[in-house]
């Protein structure tokens with residue numbers, strides 16, 4: 001089943017076109033790596049894919065429904081860029097932050113055993129049970145990203161959408177973080193990941209989309225490294241790509 005169906009989507013900020021005629025489908029269980037140069041429209045396209053923005057023309061369907069409805073939104077765990085900025089100073093504990101994932105279905109805050117069990121299971125799944133009473137704003141970048149993932153798991157999200165989640169995270173934590181994403185994907189979670197590091201994407205993703213306003217490539221990692229899509233999207237130069245390995 002298709003989780004995301006983007007058809008001829010175009011989006012501009014004012015008169016600056018940022019996403020042009022993009023069509024792509026993300027199937028259930030897929031791990032899509034979204035790459036492209038700085039300012040190439042990746043964050044904007046991700047926003048279109050999960051219904052945070054509406055295309056100027058074309059269409060986006062999420063779980064078979066027009067993207068942007070409350071129902072489809074609840075099935076998406078979104079980890080935005082620079083979550084540090086959002087959460088710093090917020091006096092919520094890790095447990096409280098993860099529990100927020102249950103709020104949409106419990107508007108009056110009446111939590112039952114199943115809610116507590118879901119929160120505990122999510123904390124355990126991402127390996128942060130020892131952090132439950134810590135404040136989110138005081139965690140390291142890598143730990144904070146795990147809180148966001150745990151919140152999505154507690155919410156029983158079917159899709160994780162992550163925007164450069166390991167910027168500023170040390171190499172060892174990065175590796176552990178991507179191993180976790182890989183494990184979640186193996187368990188059936190559909191993942192869309194914006195990532196600068198082509199090495200990470202070709203290692204972990206099952207599909208790659210390369211964007212520079214238009215879609216330059218969409219296919220499997222093996223084909224991606226064999227084609228010139230990357231160099232073309234980057235304007236003929238690969239030197240701007242940060243290879244980690």
Ligand SMILES: Nc1ncnc2c1ncn2[C@@H]1O[C@H](COP(=O)(O)OP(=O)(O)OP(=O)(O)O)[C@@H](O)[C@H]1O
Pocket residue numbers: 013018036037038039040041042043044045
């Ligand atoms: N809210 C906004 N208003 C106006 N222009 C914007 C807005 N958000 C982004 N842009 C511009 O749109 C273009 C694409 O931005 P976007 O964040 O989607 O790209 P990106 O590929 O995610 O970039 P990066 O890799 O640097 O995060 C950029 O030129 C950016 O300056």
